Amino acid sequence: MTKTLSIDTSSTDTHPEGNSRPVTSSQSDVHPGLAALLQRYRDAVFNKPVADFNQLAFDRASEYLCAHGGPLILDSGCGVGDSTRVIARNYPDHLVLGLDRSEDRLSRQRQPPLPDNAHLIRTDLVDFWRLAAAAEWKPEHHFLLYPNPYPKPQQLQRRFHGHPVFPHFVTLGGTIHCRSNWLIYLKELASALALYGVDSQITPVPNEPAMTPFEQKYRNSGQAVWQLLSAPPPDPGDAR
Template identity: 55%
Template sequence: MHSNHTVSGNSRAVISTQTGPHEQLLAQVTKHSRSDWGKPITDYNRAAFDRAQEWLLERTGKLILDSGCGTGDSSRALAEMFPAHQIIGIDRSAHRLSRQRQHTPDNCLLVRADLLDFWRLAEQAHWRPERHFLLYPNPEPKPKHLTRRFHAHPIFPVLLALGGAFECRSNWLIYLEEMALALQYHHKTAQIQPIDGNVPPCSPFEHKYRISGQPLWRLQAML
């Protein structure tokens, strides 16, 4: 999962006043585990999901989701790494997805959609990805923005329901520690490890973090 793009190392580390997992984390996780999130799904996201569903039904091979794929570099790398699988990368930013820097393999589809709606539609359609990657989600490091983090958001039970071998990478260890606690609440065991030089970078974005000297971590769990 490596790219040859030249990348300068000037990315900044996450800054937060939090020194450990948020004290309100488990209260949020508990609350969201007991109630379904009823926000209406937009027609735009439904249409995007329908296109992805159609693409998937025309193919054989197990599914890998790359949620929040940015420019799609990580999705393309996964497609090369897992040529027998079907890779769907989802990002809500048309600007990021438009930065097509290289050919997209036939077993890879990039979709512009909001993850919160896309995941709910995928769950309703009984999608069961074999693997699910969430690479460098926005950490929302301000303590007041806790509920914007996926593990403290009402969407978290939907993410769990999709199942599969789950991997989240971050340059903010506290984000992954919180996610591990949220998973533990749902009786899922997570492992967090530093990403060392033996793990190939998943995208130029991650490569930039590395050459900036930032410590990076990955959380892995079976959902």
């Protein structure tokens, strides 16, 4: 049975209190079963039917992309959309699509207003990523900020790099930006990307305004926060 890909970006406050507990796990490093799981998914065909509401969401996103006509950025698991606003302001010439499955989070009124080059879309990432990859979308940047780490070793397949949709995520390409307060999560992502020939680097999150309420909450709690930045794989034409 296919595991649900859960990216929990819920928050209740623009400036959360610092009461977040550190991630605890019996894992001390990258999950030993990750490589075999990734190979299995790489060689398999993921045939889960696409839900009608996800197809409609993708069709609406395609209309936004066609109307904009410029480069694309995806903010997957955007929650209340704070990160989408930041990204859209930083990349005013790009279309920025904030994707989240929670209607409640997306409907919350936030300030400042969403820039004109950004849209929030309710969708399930498993379906949306597959549709975007099949349509040969190539976002310049793909943000995945503070996904739920599912720290128990037996929960590996609930982490997005341990999910059957991961090959489609990699196919989308672009520079991947992922942040977490659990370093092992990012080390696993780096290992998973490396199996596809994608290099990445993990560093502490810069001392700049937080991109999400979760990030602010972790900082207020005195936790270290980390980011992974990827580099696209080499162009095969460069070797000619």
